[in-house]
Amino acid sequence: MAMLEVNDIHTYYGNIHALQGVSLEVEEGEIVTLIGANGAGKTTTLRTISKLLTPRQGNILFEGEDIAQYAPHEMVFKGVAMVPEGRGVFARLTVAENLDMGAFSRDDTKGIKQDLERVFTLFPRLKERRSQVAGTLSGGEQQMLATGRALMAHPRLMLMDEPSMGLAPILVEDTFKTIKAINEEGTTILLVEQNATMAFSVADRGYVLQTGEIVLDDTAENLKANEMVQKAYLGIE
Amino acid sequence: MFNKSIDIRDVIINGLLAGLISLSLSVIGLIALLSEREIISGLFTTGHIFLVGAPFAMAYVTAGKVLSEEKSKALGYGLLIGVVASVFIVVLTTLATFFDIRRFLVNVTPVLIEFLTFGKSLLIGNILIVVMMGVIGLVGAGLRILPEQFKHPLTSGLGWTIILGMFSEILASRIRAFFGRGVHKLIFTGKAFNVVSATILLVLIVGFTYWNDLRKKDQPEKEEVNDQTDGTKKRLQRIKMGVFGVLLLIAPLLLGTYLTEVTNNVGLYILMGLGLNIVVGFAGLLDLGYVGFFAVGAYVMGVLTSEGALGLGFTFWTALPVAVLASTLAGVILGIPVLGMRGDYLAIVTMGFGEIIRILALSDLLKPYIGGAQGVLQIPKPELFGLTLLHPRHIYYIILVGVLIAVYVSWRLRDSRLGRQWMALREDEDVAEAMGINLVSTKLLAFGIGAFFGGLSGAIFASKLSSIFPHSFNLVVSINVLSLIIVGGLGSLPGVIVGALILVGLPELLREFAEHRMLMYGILLIVMMLSKPEGFIPSKVLQRELHAHEEPEPVSSD
Ligand SMILES: Nc1ncnc2c1ncn2[C@@H]1O[C@H](COP(=O)(O)OP(=O)(O)OP(=O)(O)O)[C@@H](O)[C@H]1O
Ligand SMILES: [Mg+2]
Numbered sequence: 063m064a065m066l067e068v069n070d071i072h073t074y075y076g077n078i079h080a081l082q083g084v085s086l087e088v089e090e091g092e093i094v095t096l097i098g099a100n101g102a103g104k105t106t107t108l109r110t111i112s113k114l115l116t117p118r119q120g121n122i123l124f125e126g127e128d129i130a131q132y133a134p135h136e137m138v139f140k141g142v143a144m145v146p147e148g149r150g151v152f153a154r155l156t157v158a159e160n161l162d163m164g165a166f167s168r169d170d171t172k173g174i175k176q177d178l179e180r181v182f183t184l185f186p187r188l189k190e191r192r193s194q195v196a197g198t199l200s201g202g203e204q205q206m207l208a209t210g211r212a213l214m215a216h217p218r219l220m221l222m223d224e225p226s227m228g229l230a231p232i233l234v235e236d237t238f239k240t241i242k243a244i245n246e247e248g249t250t251i252l253l254v255e256q257n258a259t260m261a262f263s264v265a266d267r268g269y270v271l272q273t274g275e276i277v278l279d280d281t282a283e284n285l286k287a288n289e290m291v292q293k294a295y296l297g298i299e
Numbered sequence: 300m301f302n303k304s305i306d307i308r309d310v311i312i313n314g315l316l317a318g319l320i321s322l323s324l325s326v327i328g329l330i331a332l333l334s335e336r337e338i339i340s341g342l343f344t345t346g347h348i349f350l351v352g353a354p355f356a357m358a359y360v361t362a363g364k365v366l367s368e369e370k371s372k373a374l375g376y377g378l379l380i381g382v383v384a385s386v387f388i389v390v391l392t393t394l395a396t397f398f399d400i401r402r403f404l405v406n407v408t409p410v411l412i413e414f415l416t417f418g419k420s421l422l423i424g425n426i427l428i429v430v431m432m433g434v435i436g437l438v439g440a441g442l443r444i445l446p447e448q449f450k451h452p453l454t455s456g457l458g459w460t461i462i463l464g465m466f467s468e469i470l471a472s473r474i475r476a477f478f479g480r481g482v483h484k485l486i487f488t489g490k491a492f493n494v495v496s497a498t499i500l501l502v503l504i505v506g507f508t509y510w511n512d513l514r515k516k517d518q519p520e521k522e523e524v525n526d527q528t529d530g531t532k533k534r535l536q537r538i539k540m541g542v543f544g545v546l547l548l549i550a551p552l553l554l555g556t557y558l559t560e561v562t563n564n565v566g567l568y569i570l571m572g573l574g575l576n577i578v579v580g581f582a583g584l585l586d587l588g589y590v591g592f593f594a595v596g597a598y599v600m601g602v603l604t605s606e607g608a609l610g611l612g613f614t615f616w617t618a619l620p621v622a623v624l625a626s627t628l629a630g631v632i633l634g635i636p637v638l639g640m641r642g643d644y645l646a647i648v649t650m651g652f653g654e655i656i657r658i659l660a661l662s663d664l665l666k667p668y669i670g671g672a673q674g675v676l677q678i679p680k681p682e683l684f685g686l687t688l689l690h691p692r693h694i695y696y697i698i699l700v701g702v703l704i705a706v707y708v709s710w711r712l713r714d715s716r717l718g719r720q721w722m723a724l725r726e727d728e729d730v731a732e733a734m735g736i737n738l739v740s741t742k743l744l745a746f747g748i749g750a751f752f753g754g755l756s757g758a759i760f761a762s763k764l765s766s767i768f769p770h771s772f773n774l775v776v777s778i779n780v781l782s783l784i785i786v787g788g789l790g791s792l793p794g795v796i797v798g799a800l801i802l803v804g805l806p807e808l809l810r811e812f813a814e815h816r817m818l819m820y821g822i823l824l825i826v827m828m829l830s831k832p833e834g835f836i837p838s839k840v841l842q843r844e845l846h847a848h849e850e851p852e853p854v855s856s857d
Pocket of ligand 1: 106147256
């Protein structure tokens with residue numbers, strides 16, 4: 063049984079049929095990437111998985127359970143955390159307060175402390191800047207903070223929405239290293255990316271989304287070699 | 300800061316501005332009203348203070364922008380500001396003497412003109428006002444350029460003497476109550492300080508501040524013995540808390556009936572402020588219909604306990620839980636339809652809610668149950684152990700308990716999980732949602748708990764007043780409560796108390812303001828937003844945000 067099973071979901075924004083039958087699976091321990099052009103429906107897919115949107119058709123199973131019965135906040139308790147697109151951090155709060163917020167659902171003081179240490183080990187920069195107001199962090203630092211905050215919920219499945227967006231190439235590389243490291247410590251990751259090259263370098267498998275439909279799914283290796291993917295997403299003619 | 304230094308044109312503009320303020324306060328009638336309130340018997344009144352306040356402050360501020368070496372320039376500017384400002388008053392008195400301007404400026408009364416010309420002829424009066432304002436400008440500028448060690452004691456001394464002088468009527472009555480006529484006669488002439496007592500007061504305050512400043516300056520040098528000072532500091536803190544507690548307990552004895560009554564009104568607003576602070580300050584939900592919950596609490600209390608035709612025979616104590624629960628429920632009910640709304644929309648819809656409650660209270664439909672425009676009468680006072688709590692000082696203790704509960708609950712909630720969810724909601728609703736915060740329950744709890752305290756306040760209000768009418772529950776109440784938490788500092792608990800004291804307590808003490816209350820609110824809010832937008836006692840987040848550009852946040856460990 064896969065950790066996450068998305069079965070033929072159709073999600074709408076009013077009349078806009080954004081997801082037109084998306085199916086995908088994520089196995090425990092994997093990094094799975096979802097790539098696609100702007101407006102393909104990647105963010106919509108993640109928001110549907112975290113219950114911020116409800117599909118009109120199809121179902122989603124997390125660890126074998128249909129998530130339809132859960133409210134968004136219950137998904138965090140279930141072990142699904144999202145790093146939102148465009149680094150949603152609490153701009154007026156400090157780094158430490160932001161991280162604290164990530165653990166709002168937890169009571170285990172000890173576990174929270176351990177996770178904080180873990181975040182600071184992954185992102186030493188955040189430790190230095192713990193009392194800085196998040197809104198004044200650089201873009202890259204805000205991305206670290208958003209990721210760190212999601213980790214503070216101690217998720218088993220982390221949904222990441224374009225973590226490399228707007229970062230300098232050198233930072234992008236760091237970001238993906240960190241993603242790999244988080245995964246190796248036992249967190250399963252569903253990674254939405256524009257930067258297909260980098261995504262394939264860390265992912266086990268991938269899906270290609272085109273105007274609300276999955277058009278390809280394969281191992282990262284095979285996708286990298288696929289002619290259509292090379293043309294459309296890797297910039298190789 | 301060379302670029303900040305100002306030239307003569309700015310000075311004249313500042314003088315004109317100051318004069319305009321003095322003129323406005325005169326023509327709206329405030330100065331004449333306040334001229335009844337003596338500060339030093341036979342010497343000057345609160346009217347004078349308000350007349351020269353603006354030129355004084357303007358001279359003080361302007362002198363601060365002159366390079367510190369150019370002392371005579373600063374003084375000259377101060378003088379100029381005073382003289383320029385006085386021109387407005389001269390024009391006013393002259394016009395009023397020769398034309399009948401009272402036809403369109405109704406408050407330019409003979410009393411005002413007599414006050415502005417010091418009871419002398421127009422010419423002499425005008426010369427006097429120019430000289431006086433010039434001197435005030437000089438003094439303002441002079442105070443500014445004094446070395447810090449004298450400036451602080453002098454400004455405190457002058458400030459406190461004037462403030463105490465403004466309230467000398469109350470002070471005098473308390474002193475007479477405690478120390479008898481003899482002492483009273485010694486200090487006061489009529490209702491105001493006499494020259495001797497005022498001078499002694501001034502010297503005492505200046506001396507004390509000077510000494511206190513010196514003491515403080517010495518202290519930082521002893522910082523090596525950190526642990527010890529920490530220990531004594533804690534003990535000192537505990538002693539202070541103890542003294543404060545005792546003062547709270549015996550306050551009605553010290554204050555007397557009138558001041559206790561004022562304190563009670565302030566207390567009811569503190570209760571409402573603490574409730575609304577949860578909704579607006581903690582959760583960031585702008586609620587303009589807060590008076591609705593106050594009304595529900597008051598009406599439920601009124602109808603359940605009234606001894607008139609409407610009454611249902613409850614006692615204060617059996618009705619209280621019902622009233623508070625009803626308003627909590629009203630909070631949740633209001634919360635449901637506005638769950639998806641933010642910002643401006645939320646403000647408008649909640650405002651509508653408050654109006655609906657008031658109109659329902661007025662309506663013929665509900666008249667058989669809650670009295671319509673006639674309101675609910677004959678609401679009994681609470682009883683305790685067979686004793687009827689008639690006197691304001693009894694009500695004081697009920698309100699005190701309510702406020703203490705509200706402070707405790709707010710304080711504990713702020714640091715709880717729910718408090719953090721509110722904070723997330725306030726900071727960014729979208730991020731909060733993406734983090735898995737249950738927006739529905741978080742919002743409804745904020746509305747519900749906020750309404751709880753509004754209802755509590757309303758219930759006590761009904762019983763305290765013995766009768767309630769729909770017109771007591773209009774939008775102005777909501778605005779007052781919102782203003783007081785903004786002035787105090789959004790999200791800050793001590794801020795609520797300070798805000799209520801300033802916005803509710805002060806106008807009651809300076810009854811002359813009653814008529815101009817909304818005007819004063821407006822002015823105070825504008826001045827606050829310009830000079831201290833985070834409020835008198837800001838919460839951490841606000842302080843950081845609004846002064847982020849001034850100084851970097853010190854890096855603290857934790
Ligand atoms: N709130 C909304 N209301 C209406 N339409 C929306 C809304 N959000 C997204 N859409 C539409 O749904 C489609 C999918 O959007 P989505 O945000 O999922 O794209 P995406 O793949 O994440 O794109 P990008 O790479 O630019 O982030 C787009 O056509 C978009 O315009
Ligand atoms: Mg997107």
